[in-house]
Amino acid sequence: METLNFRFEHGRHRLPPVAQLSGVVSSGNLEVLVESAxxxxxxxxxxxxxxxxxxxxxxxxxxxxxxxxxxxxxxxxINDMGATPAVVSLRLDQALQAMTGKTP
Incomplete structure (x- = not known):
């Protein structure tokens, strides 16, 4: 397993104070957990x-x-089991859309 960490500064959009899970890692895909902090x-x-x-x-x-x-x-x-970049983007967008009701 490899762990990667990224930090992006100066964002403009804050999330509601809830958590959102998207995807299932056991599917051979990935799961994404998004939380406000x-x-x-x-x-x-x-x-x-x-x-x-x-x-x-x-x-x-x-x-x-x-x-x-x-x-x-x-x-x-993000817990990943080898998902493609397109699936990563899809899961991230799904989680944010579920949390905010918006699209990017």
Whole structure:
């Protein structure tokens, strides 16, 4: 397992004070947990993945995600079992849409 951590500063959109789970890791896919947190306007993302050596791809996918959503005071945990970048983006968007009722 590899753990990757990312932090994005100066987000603009705060989340409601609830948690949202999207996906199921046992499906051979991934699960995403999104929670609001006091982070001085930042968004943190921790990934635990079985696929080692893909940090640059994760960074590109998460940069794209943060550009779409501009999250502030958010904490995201991802448990991955080798999902493709498209599935990662889908699960992240699903979680945020369920929490906010909005699309990016």
């Amino acid at each position: 006091v982070l001085n306007g930042a968004c943190t993302i921790e990934i635990r993945t079985a696929a080692r050596g893909f940090g640059a791809i994760w960074e590109a996918v998460l940069n794209d995600f943060q550009e779409r959503w501009q999250l502030a005071d958010a904490c995201i945990a």
